[in-house]
Amino acid sequence: MSSIILDEWISEGSVMVIYESRFVREMDRAAIASGIPSLVLMERAAYGIYECAARVLGNVYGKKIVIFSGTGNNGGDGLAFARIAKKEGADVHCFLTGDPGRMTADTAENYRLIRNDGIDPVRFQPDNKSHADTVCDADLIIDAIYGIGFHGKLSGTAAEAAKIINTSKAPVIAADIPSGAEADSGLVSEGCVIADHTVTFTCLKPALCIQPAKSYCGEITVHDIGIPQSCIDEAFESENAREPYHSIELIDGSFLRGLLPPRKADSHKGNYGKVLVVGGRVGYTGAPYLAALSAYRTGSGLVYMAVPESIYEIEASKCAEIICLPFESSNGGFSSRAADSLISLAEKCDVCVIGPGLGLNEDTVLLTEELLKRIAIPVVLDADGINAIAGNINILAERASLRRCTVITPHDVEFGRIGGDLSYGRIYAARAMSARLGSVVVLKGNTTVTALPEGNVFVNSSGNPGMAKGGSGDVLAGMIGSLIGQGILVDRAAAAGVYFHGAAGDRAAERFGEYGMLPTDLISEIPAVLRKFTGNSEEKRCDSQF
Numbered sequence: 270m271s272s273i274i275l276d277e278w279i280s281e282g283s284v285m286v287i288y289e290s291r292f293v294r295e296m297d298r299a300a301i302a303s304g305i306p307s308l309v310l311m312e313r314a315a316y317g318i319y320e321c322a323a324r325v326l327g328n329v330y331g332k333k334i335v336i337f338s339g340t341g342n343n344g345g346d347g348l349a350f351a352r353i354a355k356k357e358g359a360d361v362h363c364f365l366t367g368d369p370g371r372m373t374a375d376t377a378e379n380y381r382l383i384r385n386d387g388i389d390p391v392r393f394q395p396d397n398k399s400h401a402d403t404v405c406d407a408d409l410i411i412d413a414i415y416g417i418g419f420h421g422k423l424s425g426t427a428a429e430a431a432k433i434i435n436t437s438k439a440p441v442i443a444a445d446i447p448s449g450a451e452a453d454s455g456l457v458s459e460g461c462v463i464a465d466h467t468v469t470f471t472c473l474k475p476a477l478c479i480q481p482a483k484s485y486c487g488e489i490t491v492h493d494i495g496i497p498q499s500c501i502d503e504a505f506e507s508e509n510a511r512e513p514y515h516s517i518e519l520i521d522g523s524f525l526r527g528l529l530p531p532r533k534a535d536s537h538k539g540n541y542g543k544v545l546v547v548g549g550r551v552g553y554t555g556a557p558y559l560a561a562l563s564a565y566r567t568g569s570g571l572v573y574m575a576v577p578e579s580i581y582e583i584e585a586s587k588c589a590e591i592i593c594l595p596f597e598s599s600n601g602g603f604s605s606r607a608a609d610s611l612i613s614l615a616e617k618c619d620v621c622v623i624g625p626g627l628g629l630n631e632d633t634v635l636l637t638e639e640l641l642k643r644i645a646i647p648v649v650l651d652a653d654g655i656n657a658i659a660g661n662i663n664i665l666a667e668r669a670s671l672r673r674c675t676v677i678t679p680h681d682v683e684f685g686r687i688g689g690d691l692s693y694g695r696i697y698a699a700r701a702m703s704a705r706l707g708s709v710v711v712l713k714g715n716t717t718v719t720a721l722p723e724g725n726v727f728v729n730s731s732g733n734p735g736m737a738k739g740g741s742g743d744v745l746a747g748m749i750g751s752l753i754g755q756g757i758l759v760d761r762a763a764a765a766g767v768y769f770h771g772a773a774g775d776r777a778a779e780r781f782g783e784y785g786m787l788p789t790d791l792i793s794e795i796p797a798v799l800r801k802f803t804g805n806s807e808e809k810r811c812d813s814q815f
Contacts (some may be wrong), residue, residue: 285473285518285519285521285523286472286473286516286517286518286519287472287473287474287475287477287478287517287518287519287728288471288472288473288474288517289452289453289474289475289517290417290418290452290453290474291512292504292505292514293417293452293471293472293474294417295503295504295505295507296471296472296496296500296501296504297310297496298504299496299500299501299503299504299507300495300496300497300500302500303497303499303500305495305496307375308375308378308379309495310494310495310496311342311345311346311349311375311379312349313492313493313494313495314346314349314444314445314468314470314492314494315346315347315349315350315352315353316353317468317470317490317492317494318346318347318350318411318413318442318444318468319350319353319354319357320468320492321442321466321468321490321492322334322350322354322409322411322442323357325409325440325442325465325466326408326409329354329357329358329359329409330357330358330359331358331359331360332359332360332408332409333359333360333362333406333407333408333409334351334354334359334360334361334362334407334408334409334410334411335362335363335364335403335404335407335409335410335411335439336348336350336351336361336362336363336364336410336411336413337364337366337393337410337411337412337413337414337430337434337448338351338363338364338365338366338376338390338413338414339365339366339367339413339414339415339427339448340365340366340367340368340369340371340372340373340376341372341373341376341415341416341418342373342375342376342416343413343414343415343416343417343418343444343445343448344365344366344367344372344376344413344414345372345373345375345376345378345379345380346413346416346444346445347363347411347412347413347444348363348376348379348380348382348383348390348413349379349382350411350413350444351363351383351388351390351411352379352382352383352386352388355386355387355388356386361388362403362407363383363388363389363390363391364390364391364392364393364400364430365390365391365392365393366392366393366414366426366427366430367426367427368392369390392426393426393429393430395426395429395430395432395433401433404433404434404437404439405437405438407437407439408439409439409440409441409442410434410437410439410440410441410442411441411442411444412431412434412441412442412443412444412447412448412462412464413444414427414430414431414448414462415427415446415448415449416444416445416446416452417445417446417452417474418452419446419448419449419450419451419452419458420451421458422458422459423448423449423458423459423460423461427448428460430448431448431449431460431461431462432460434462434463435460435462435463440465440466441462441463441464441465441466441487442464442465442466442467442468443462443464443466443467443468443486443487444468445467445468445469445470445474446467446469446474446476446477446482446486447461447462447463447464447467447482447485447486448461448462449461449462449485450462450476450482450485450486451476451482451694452474452475452476453474453475453476453694453696453697454475454476454693454694454696454697455475455476455478455479455480455481455482455483455694455695455696456481456482456693456694457481457482457485461482461485462485463485463487464485464486464487465487465488466487466488466489466490467486467487467488467489467490468490468492469489469490469491469492470491470492470494471491471492471493471494471496472491473489473491473519475517475694475696475728477489478519478716478728478730479694479695479696479716479718479728480695480714480715480716483715483716513724515700515723515724515725515726516725516726517696517725517726517727517728518725518726518727518728519727519728519730520719520727520728520729520730520731520764520765520767520768521730521731521768522801522802524727524764524765524768525765525768525769525802526802528757528761528765528802529568529799529802529803530803531803537570538570538571539570539571540570541568541569541570541754541755542568542569542570542571542619542620542751542753542754542755542756543569543570543571543572543573543617543618543619543620543754544561544564544569544571544572544573544618544619544620544621544622544747544750544751544754545573545575545611545614545615545618545620545621545622546560546561546564546572546573546574546575546621546622546625546747546750547575547603547611547621547622547623547624547627547640547654548560548575548576548622548623548624548625548626548627548652548653548654549574549576549577549580549584549602549625549626549627550577550579550580550601550602550603550626550627550628550633551579551580551601551602552601553626553627553628554576554580554583554584554626555626555740555743556625556626556652556740556743557574557576557584557625557626557743558574558584558587558588558591559625559740559743559744559747559788559789559792560622560625560651560743560744560746560747560750561573561574561588561591561747562591562747562792563743563744563745563746563747563748563751563791563792563795564622564747564748564750564751564754565590565591565751566792566795566796567747567748567751567752567766567769567795567799568751568752568755568799569750569751569754569755571592572590572591572592572751573591573592573593573594573614573618574588574591574592574593574594575594575596575611575614576593576594576595576596577595577596577597577598577599577601577602577603577604577607578595578596578597578598579598579601579602580598580601581593581595594614596610596611597610599632600630600632601628602627602628602630602632602633603627603632603633603636604632604636605631605632605633605635605636605639607636608635608636608639608640608643611636611640612639612640612643612644615640615644615646616645616646618646618754619646619647619753619754619756620646620647620648620649620750620751620753620754621640621644621646621647621648621649621750622648622649622651622746622747622749622750623637623640623641623648623649623650623651623654624637624650624651624652624653624654624655624657624746625651625652625654625742625743625746625747626652626653626743627652627653627654627657628653629653629656629657633653633657634657634658634660636657637650637654637657637658638657638658638661638664641658641664641665641668641675642664642667642668644673645671645673646673647673647674647675647676647753647759648668648673648674648675648676649675649676649677649678649746649749649750649753650665650675650676650677650678651677651678651742651743651745651746652678652683652742652743652746655677655678655679655683655686655687656683656686658687659686659687662687662688662706663706665677665706665707665708666705666706666707668707668708669706669707669708669722670707674708674709674753674759675706675707675708675709676708676709676711676749676753676759676762676763677706677708677709677710677711678711678713678742678745678746678749679710679711679712679713680712680713680714680742681712681713681714684698684702684712687702688702689702689712695712695714695716695718696718696720696726696728698712699712699718699719699720699726700720700724700726702720703720703721703722703724704722704723704724706722707722708722709721709722709759709760709763711745711749711763711767713742713745715732715734716728716729716730717729717732717767717771719760719763719764719767721760725760727760727763727764727767729764729767729768729771730768730771731767731768731769731770731771731772731774731775732770732771732772732774732775733771733774733775733778733783734783735774735777735778735781735782735783735784735785735786736770736771736774736786736788736791738786738787738788739788740787740788740789741770741774741788741791743788744770744773744788744791744792745766745767745770748766748769748770748795749762749763749766749767751766752765752766769795769798769799769802770791772794772798773791773792773794773795773797773798774786774791774794776794776797776798777790777791777793777794780794
């Protein structure tokens with residue numbers, strides 16, 4: 270799992286904001302316009318790479334360091350690093366992946382300076398055995414081929430350079446972003462550089478935090494190059510004039526502090542939300558129970574589990590705290606005729622979770638549509654609840670038009686079934702669907718993305734591959750439903766539920782390992798996770814949502 274190291278300039282406890290490339294370019298432009306020479310910014314970036322190199326190697330003195338530099342400003346960062354490393358006694362070798370005549374002005378200046386210092390960068394030739402031997406014998410490799418401007422596919426010399434970098438046994442440091450990764454979409458080209466460390470400048474970029482690019486970044490260091498806050502503010506004002514700004518935040522502990530208020534001594538179960546879970550059918554009796562139990566573990570005052578009569582005895586035998594109720598069934602699952610009774614129960618609750626183990630047939634499609642049309646409280650729509658409306662997805666936009674809150678929690682396959690398009694990356698895809706449907710979209714997966722209708726996005730930082738097991742999504746649906754039912758704003762509840770869910774998974778992995786852990790182990794870890802984040806914030810209500 271990759272980690273993120275922050276320079277001291279980022280205050281402890283601050284929310285980590287992720288900036289798209291257009292804002293990063295505007296920040297640089299504003300800083301240069303304010304009087305900071307662009308070459309100074311490049312030199313500062315190079316020192317960030319040097320500090321990482323010194324940390325990785327212990328000491329660069331006498332170590333063989335190979336730098337691959339492109340013709341853009343990212344290549345200039347690499348060339349400036351080479352000068353610094355040589356002064357500190359490193360054995361520096363510089364390969365160019367492009368024509369020096371096509372370098373940007375600052376990169377060309379660093380090319381001139383490096384040659385004055387006795388380093389002669391050469392064009393990389395993949396078929397040249399001496400070049401290959403130089404790379405194979407390296408103690409460290411610096412990838413400075415492409416930066417945040419890269420799009421599409423690696424080709425030519427750059428692709429060959431990335432290939433030999435990836436076959437080397439030496440540790441690799443990427444400058445700003447691994448070459449072959451797209452900064453905003455998080456998509457990667459075939460042959461993208463696989464870095465052990467990435468030193469990014471000023472701020473996090475989307476690709477460093479979302480898959481698939483995140484897996485190519487290794488340990489991430491955010492290095493300050495000295496852009497004043499006034500220049501950052503100016504960058505946003507400039508970009509906002511052209512296109513509205515929508516934030517992207519990395520969800521971690523700092524985001525969640527104070528989210529859960531301490532419980533009052535004179536409170537009762539009615540103060541902590543009533544959750545209704547609607548799901549289950551023959552063969553799928555575990556899903557609604559996992560969702561209901563996780564809602565209780567997340568702090569709900571009352572949890573109702575509505576199941577078809579066909580499985581009631583099985584479900585009721587599991588339940589101690591959960592209130593299990595039977596409803597009319599058909600073919601092993603819910604009958605569509607159960608709608609009126611379920612809606613009457615929902616009117617007594619604060620939130621409704623629809624879908625865990627629901628099954629997919631004509632009855633469940635009709636039932637789900639009827640519930641979504643008539644239930645006024647917030648709804649968390651999961652699993653077959655999502656599949657049931659794949660042919661009538663605009664029903665969610667109709668709910669939004671009535672100011673009724675909906676959270677949908679699709680994984681990639683379900684996302685595709687309801688018209689989602691991942692070809693431009695997970696952030697863009699989730700944003701587009703959330704805006705179209707007026708619903709909070711929790712696009713599940715490694716680095717789950719939570720998108721809000723107005724365009725803001727939260728990227729999760731917790732969780733592990735051991736959670737990729739049937740039932741984990743049911744736990745998440747119950748947790749999000751519980752937080753909404755307790756009165757936390759729907760957007761915060763969705764993002765926080767995702768983080769808490771992943772954090773519980775991380776604790777379960779520590780206990781049982783990623784192979785042996787089960788979704789029920791996540792539920793057992795929820796109390797320990799929540800205990801860390803109980804704070805003194807005022808209670809937040811969801812009645813002022815969209």
